[in-house]
Amino acid sequence: MSNTIGIQIGPDSFVDEGTEKVLDILQKQGAVNTLYLSTFTYDRGITGRQPANATLPGHGLSESPERFFHGGNFATPHAQFYKNTAIKGDQLKAPDFGKLDILQEVLPAAKKRGLKVVCSIQDGFVYPDDMPFVKDFAEVDLQGRKGGAMCFYQPNVREFWKAVAADLCSSYDIDGVLLFNERNGPLLNAIGVSHAQGIDSAKVTCFCAEHQRAAKEAGIDFERAKEGYRKLNEYVQNSLAAKRPSDGYYVEFARLLQTYPEIMAYNQLFDAGKTRVLKEVYQTAKGIRKNLEVGFHIEHTNSFNPLYRASRRYEELAEIADFLKVVVYNNCGGERYRNFILNISSTVFRDVPPAELMGINNHLLNYANEAPIDDLPKAGLSADYVMRETQRAKAGVNGKSRILPGIDINIPTGRNSRKASPEDTYAATMAAFKGGADGVILSRKYSEMYLANLEAAGKAVRDAAKA
Numbered sequence: 001m002s003n004t005i006g007i008q009i010g011p012d013s014f015v016d017e018g019t020e021k022v023l024d025i026l027q028k029q030g031a032v033n034t035l036y037l038s039t040f041t042y043d044r045g046i047t048g049r050q051p052a053n054a055t056l057p058g059h060g061l062s063e064s065p066e067r068f069f070h071g072g073n074f075a076t077p078h079a080q081f082y083k084n085t086a087i088k089g090d091q092l093k094a095p096d097f098g099k100l101d102i103l104q105e106v107l108p109a110a111k112k113r114g115l116k117v118v119c120s121i122q123d124g125f126v127y128p129d130d131m132p133f134v135k136d137f138a139e140v141d142l143q144g145r146k147g148g149a150m151c152f153y154q155p156n157v158r159e160f161w162k163a164v165a166a167d168l169c170s171s172y173d174i175d176g177v178l179l180f181n182e183r184n185g186p187l188l189n190a191i192g193v194s195h196a197q198g199i200d201s202a203k204v205t206c207f208c209a210e211h212q213r214a215a216k217e218a219g220i221d222f223e224r225a226k227e228g229y230r231k232l233n234e235y236v237q238n239s240l241a242a243k244r245p246s247d248g249y250y251v252e253f254a255r256l257l258q259t260y261p262e263i264m265a266y267n268q269l270f271d272a273g274k275t276r277v278l279k280e281v282y283q284t285a286k287g288i289r290k291n292l293e294v295g296f297h298i299e300h301t302n303s304f305n306p307l308y309r310a311s312r313r314y315e316e317l318a319e320i321a322d323f324l325k326v327v328v329y330n331n332c333g334g335e336r337y338r339n340f341i342l343n344i345s346s347t348v349f350r351d352v353p354p355a356e357l358m359g360i361n362n363h364l365l366n367y368a369n370e371a372p373i374d375d376l377p378k379a380g381l382s383a384d385y386v387m388r389e390t391q392r393a394k395a396g397v398n399g400k401s402r403i404l405p406g407i408d409i410n411i412p413t414g415r416n417s418r419k420a421s422p423e424d425t426y427a428a429t430m431a432a433f434k435g436g437a438d439g440v441i442l443s444r445k446y447s448e449m450y451l452a453n454l455e456a457a458g459k460a461v462r463d464a465a466k467a
């Protein structure tokens with residue numbers, strides 16, 4: 001199979017710039033052969049115009065108050081696929097572009113050019129309060145409050161994700177689906193594993209009745225798990241308030257895990273639920289057409305966090321995926337990695353100065369010569385980082401799945417943080433191939449990419465093919 005040169009793109013780009021014109025640019029400048037078309041999403045991360053106050057990247061349009069992004073299913077949902085779930089998927093047609101069915105618009109034009117079309121499906125609801133279906137099957141946090149995400153252990157939710165995939169795979173001649181799901185388990189959330197969020201350890205999920213049932217089946221004492229998370233919450237709150245345990249922050253954390261092994265077990269239960277949803281989507285698609293490609297987006301935390309890394313295996317994911325889109329975003333990676341280090345050094349590793357902690361973490365993660373912590377946002381992560389993470393993923397899947405690193409092209413960063421340049425984009429794309437990648441996915445979305453950077457990625461793709 002030849003290399004996949006993919007790009008993530010939202011329906012707005014085709015609407016705003018013209019389908020043929022956009023496809024011309026992608027093929028000629030970006031050497032693209034596969035569209036990862038944001039088809040079911042409520043998240044502006046992979047679709048949507050540039051914010052009203054942002055500079056346009058030389059193409060596309062800005063948001064305006066009259067054209068604010070809503071999201072949903074940008075194809076045409078068909079009621080017969082949603083019979084096994086109480087979530088009325090046929091009513092989730094995205095209202096943004098009226099009756100337009102983005103697959104009807106893009107598929108014939110793409111096929112004529114020999115381009116593949118893979119539908120991106122994203123589990124993530126930016127405005128859950130406006131969405132009764134999310135609330136009906138929402139996760140429940142430690143204090144009994146409903147959250148903004150749908151629980152993996154709710155049978156209606158599992159059926160819903162299968163239905164979304166089945167509808168797209170049956171109703172259209174697409175080439176596959178790419179699933180986005182960046183949600184984490186309660187242990188990792190409690191201690192602030194992520195680069196992208198603050199720490200709210202009382203808000204960890206999920207303690208709904210279905211989860212309780214799943215815990216029982218898995219032989220986990222639900223009440224003990226809950227008690228463990230309450231203690232963990234106290235520990236985190238004290239840490240954030242700099243109330244140092246007499247034995248130190250790390251020892252107290254280790255003691256909690258030993259006293260309540262249910263904390264770890266319950267976190268694994270969350271991951272198992274998430275993986276099962278991925279597996280069911282994979283099986284659904286394969287049951288419809290064997291040659292459909294199914295892949296998963298592997299989020300940035302997987303790169304930064306040793307504990308997260310330990311919570312899953314590339315090889316196991318490879319068994320339920322034809323390809324993995326591994327996030328190796330290097331420009332925004334600088335500020336994100338710094339945020340991650342600051343998060344963990346406000347709780348478990350509070351006794352270690354952040355700069356030293358980052359040095360140790362670099363060793364654990366096999367990062368080489370990255371900038372010191374305070375320079376990271378401005379410096380970004382290196383092309384070498386892209387290569388190392390690609391190599392790790394390739395070794396991890398052991399030939400069972402293709403590895404398509406996600407290349408950072410103009411992912412938004414803070415005012416003084418690293419911005420993508422053509423040189424960076426070229427170097428990062430080349431580094432992915434040097435690491436053994438089976439292709440790349442230019443990320444996060446075409447509407448935010450400067451064409452000079454897209455062209456640099458295309459040049460790297462062509463140069464790598466010659467080498």
Ligand SMILES: [Zn+2]
Nearest residue numbers: 151206208211
């Ligand atoms: Zn639940």
